[in-house]
Every structure is written in structure tokens, then in C-alpha cells.
Amino acid sequence: MTLVSDSPEETTEIGKHIGRHLIKGQTAFIFGELGSGKTTLIKGAAEAFGIPARDITSATYTIIAEYEGTVPFYHIDLYRLDDIRSIEEAGVFECIGPGKAAAIEWAEKLDGCINGGIRIHMAYSEHEKRIITIEGIDEKNWDYNQAG
Numbered sequence: 001m002t003l004v005s006d007s008p009e010e011t012t013e014i015g016k017h018i019g020r021h022l023i024k025g026q027t028a029f030i031f032g033e034l035g036s037g038k039t040t041l042i043k044g045a046a047e048a049f050g051i052p053a054r055d056i057t058s059a060t061y062t063i064i065a066e067y068e069g070t071v072p073f074y075h076i077d078l079y080r081l082d083d084i085r086s087i088e089e090a091g092v093f094e095c096i097g098p099g100k101a102a103a104i105e106w107a108e109k110l111d112g113c114i115n116g117g118i119r120i121h122m123a124y125s126e127h128e129k130r131i132i133t134i135e136g137i138d139e140k141n142w143d144y145n146q147a148g
């Protein structure tokens with residue numbers, strides 16, 4: 001499924017809908033270059049767990065940020081990690097599992113280690129547009145209607 005977001009606010013709204021699909025202990029793997037809107041989308045996903053969007057930030061040296069939501073919610077940023085070994089050592093895989101929810105930026109770094117979950121690719125388009133491609137969501141239960 002491919003959506004076009006016209007603003008940061010719309011990306012957060014799309015993230016919130018994605019978050020509702022994460023409740024059953026799934027992980028969102030987010031791909032896309034610098035500034036493509038990964039953190040902006042995760043703000044919305046966090047809201048789906050009762051965590052205020054403003055609490056989600058992108059501190060340079062934070063790899064794993066844990067939040068107390070309706071279930072433990074992990075915002076993970078792999079930007080500074082270079083290989084699977086360092087990702088493992090950082091404890092990323094412990095954040096994935098039943099009863100937890102995680103959203104991972106720079107999923108490119110996981111290389112071939114991704115199975116299942118929701119995969120989201122973010123790409124620039126003109127001005128404030130972003131193309132958001134979502135895989136792994138049952139489209140029958142996807143109730144987001146784009147305005148306009």
C-alpha cells in the first residue's frame with residue numbers, strides 16, 4: 001500500500017494508524033534516508049500507545065528509548081550502528097517480542113534479519129510530500145482515509 005503525505009502532521013496521523021496495528025506485539029521497521037520523516041511517523045505510532053508525540057525525540061546518541069505506554073514501547077534508531085553484532089550488543093532484539101511494541105529507524109541496517117512485522121519505506125517527493133509505502137498490514141483492517 002502506498003500513501004502520499006502532504007505534511008509532517010499527516011505523516012504523524014498515518015503513524016498513529018500504523019501504531020494501532022502494532023498493538024499485538026509487532027515491530028515497525030522503517031526505511032528511508034535522512035529527514036524523510038521516520039521520527040515524525042513514530043510520534044504518531046507512540047500516540048496509539050498513549051505516549052504523547054512530543055515525548056518522542058531524536059537524541060543523537062540514543063539508540064533505544066523506552067516508554068511506558070499501554071504496553072512497553074521502544075523507539076529504536078540504528079543510525080549509529082554499523083553491523084548486526086553491534087545491534088545485538090545494544091540490546092535491540094530484546095525490545096522485540098510479545099507484549100512489547102517497537103518502531104525501528106534505519107531498518108536498512110538490519111540487512112536480511114527482518115521477518116514479519118510492518119515494513120515502511122519513506123521517500124522524498126516535492127516540497128513537503130513524502131511517499132510512504134507500507135507492507136505487512138492487512139489492508140482489510142486499514143481504516144485510514146486520506147483527506148483531499
Ligand SMILES: Nc1ncnc2c1ncn2[C@@H]1O[C@H](COP(=O)(O)OP(=O)(O)OP(=O)(O)O)[C@@H](O)[C@H]1O
Nearest residue numbers: 005006007008011034035036037038039040128130
Ligand atoms: N510530509 C512530511 N512528513 C514528515 N516530515 C516532513 C514532511 N514534510 C516535511 N517534513 C519535515 O521533514 C523533517 C523530517 O524529520 P524526521 O526527524 O522525522 O526525519 P527522520 O527520517 O527521522 O530523519 P533522521 O534520518 O535524521 O532520523 C522534519 O523537519 C519535518 O518537519
Ligand SMILES: [Mg+2]
Nearest residue numbers: 038039058105
Ligand atoms: Mg529520525
